[in-house]
Amino acid sequence: MAQVTATARNGDTAQRILDIAERLMQVRGYNGFSYADIAETMRLTKASLHYHFPSKSELGRRLMERYTENFLAALGRIDATGADAHEKLQRYVSIYAEVLANKRMCLCGMLAAEYATLPKSVKAEVTRFFDANETWLVGLLQEGKRSKDVSFGGSAIEIARTITASLEGAMMLARAYDDAERFNRAAQRLLADIAGSPSARARQLTT
Amino acid sequence: MAQVTATARNGDTAQRILDIAERLMQVRGYNGFSYADIAETMRLTKASLHYHFPSKSELGRRLMERYTENFLAALGRIDATGADAHEKLQRYVSIYAEVLANKRMCLCGMLAAEYATLPKSVKAEVTRFFDANETWLVGLLQEGKRSKDVSFGGSAIEIARTITASLEGAMMLARAYDDAERFNRAAQRLLADIAGSPSARARQLTT
DNA sequence: GTCTATAGGTGGATAGAC
DNA sequence: GTCTATCCACCTATAGAC
Numbered sequence: 001m002a003q004v005t006a007t008a009r010n011g012d013t014a015q016r017i018l019d020i021a022e023r024l025m026q027v028r029g030y031n032g033f034s035y036a037d038i039a040e041t042m043r044l045t046k047a048s049l050h051y052h053f054p055s056k057s058e059l060g061r062r063l064m065e066r067y068t069e070n071f072l073a074a075l076g077r078i079d080a081t082g083a084d085a086h087e088k089l090q091r092y093v094s095i096y097a098e099v100l101a102n103k104r105m106c107l108c109g110m111l112a113a114e115y116a117t118l119p120k121s122v123k124a125e126v127t128r129f130f131d132a133n134e135t136w137l138v139g140l141l142q143e144g145k146r147s148k149d150v151s152f153g154g155s156a157i158e159i160a161r162t163i164t165a166s167l168e169g170a171m172m173l174a175r176a177y178d179d180a181e182r183f184n185r186a187a188q189r190l191l192a193d194i195a196g197s198p199s200a201r202a203r204q205l206t207t
Numbered sequence: 208m209a210q211v212t213a214t215a216r217n218g219d220t221a222q223r224i225l226d227i228a229e230r231l232m233q234v235r236g237y238n239g240f241s242y243a244d245i246a247e248t249m250r251l252t253k254a255s256l257h258y259h260f261p262s263k264s265e266l267g268r269r270l271m272e273r274y275t276e277n278f279l280a281a282l283g284r285i286d287a288t289g290a291d292a293h294e295k296l297q298r299y300v301s302i303y304a305e306v307l308a309n310k311r312m313c314l315c316g317m318l319a320a321e322y323a324t325l326p327k328s329v330k331a332e333v334t335r336f337f338d339a340n341e342t343w344l345v346g347l348l349q350e351g352k353r354s355k356d357v358s359f360g361g362s363a364i365e366i367a368r369t370i371t372a373s374l375e376g377a378m379m380l381a382r383a384y385d386d387a388e389r390f391n392r393a394a395q396r397l398l399a400d401i402a403g404s405p406s407a408r409a410r411q412l413t414t
Numbered sequence: 415g416t417c418t419a420t421a422g423g424t425g426g427a428t429a430g431a432c
Numbered sequence: 433g434t435c436t437a438t439c440c441a442c443c444t445a446t447a448g449a450c
Contacts, residue, residue: 013415027323028321028323028324029236029238029320029321029324031236031238031239032238032321032323032324034442034443034444035443035444035445036442036443044416045416045417045418046443046444046445047416047417047418047419047445047446047447048415048416048417050444050445050446051415051416052415054445055444055445056443056444056445105320109320109376109379110320112379112380112382112383113236113312113316113317113320113321113379114235114236114239114320114321115382115383116234116235116239117235117236117239123383126383127383127384130380130383130384154396158392158393158396159396161380161389161392161393162373162377162392162393162396162397164376164380165373165376165377165379165380165381165389165393166369166372166373166376166377166393166397167376168376168379168380169316169371169372169373169374169375169376169377169378169379170369170372170373170376171376172316172319172320172372172375172376172379173319173337173368173371173372173375174372175319175322176319176322176330176333176334176337177334177337182368182372185365185368185369186365186368186369186372186373189361189365189366189369189401190369190373190401193400193401194396194397194400194401220433241424241425241426242425242426242427243424243425243426251433251434252434252435252436253426253427254427254428254429254434254435254436254437255433255434255435257426257427257428258433258434259433261427262426262427263425263426263427
């Protein structure tokens, strides 16, 4: 299954720091955690953390960089399955669902909310993430339309943006209610209505 | 037009504090602003702010309370128009669009992201807001279905939740890209696909 | 690479004069 | 109601020993 969260528990120190920081940032946000929080969980002093990541903005940037890398790798694994477009979209959704299952927000959804307060270098990484998402989804949608696995009207780019934004929003609300099923129901409805398989689309209309 | 943001510029001090704090919180989040920020904008000392709002959590709670009140009032004005369900949904979307036009996030979308770090009393107000949203939308959707102004399959409650979550997500992304049109395009697509008028739905399928 | 110690700043919050 | 003055906890970050 598509796995985004890194688990380099036996990796080097920098990677372990990123693991802890990533979780903290996904749960509490960029402005909601400190070097002290990481230090406490890791049994390492704040000063040592600064050796690996001189500033918080650098930590945030590196974190985003790794997150996007892992996310793109997960998308690559979806591509490698050779499944049809409809199935690939389901797997795309399952990436989000898995993050939520760990009681976390998508790192980029979190940072999009805090966007106004972020260091410039972190902001740039956040939009890079969403741009990469968009590119991947557009390719998938166009391919799916040709092969008639999915059906939609209008531009693929708008559909792609709507899907990502909606999933991020559904994730945010589901986490506030601590109810993963909220996310799953919203996600299935979105896929069926916005870019569903022709059969699913027909079911949705039948009422 | 539906107006949520309060503008009590000539109101009493407490209301003016809430106005400033509201804007700061919508732009920077609960963890991204301080009493000092309010004080600076208002030309009032931090100590004076504490006279009106003893603690930040109390300020946050009162802010959310007022925000929900204003939002529900806006929904009441939509009801009062007597428009059909499709038109009412458009006006619902326009509330969000207007907040975004002021370069702000929906206060509750912002707080949903920061949820894990919020004081309990503020958390409660956030879910109360979304619950009230859901109730209003469900009523509207059921009424619209009866009168055939909108068409959708499945439960109204799921549609309502999906609409709100998707709008919040679209708002978040649009603000990060400083591109209000991103929100508008996503919102129109969502309405058409998820709970559109039968004619709009037909247009969307025609491709 | 990790530590102790600390700098320099800001956070929310309070006491008490006016 | 608003002010000055202050507290103490916490923040990011650095210096320098080991």
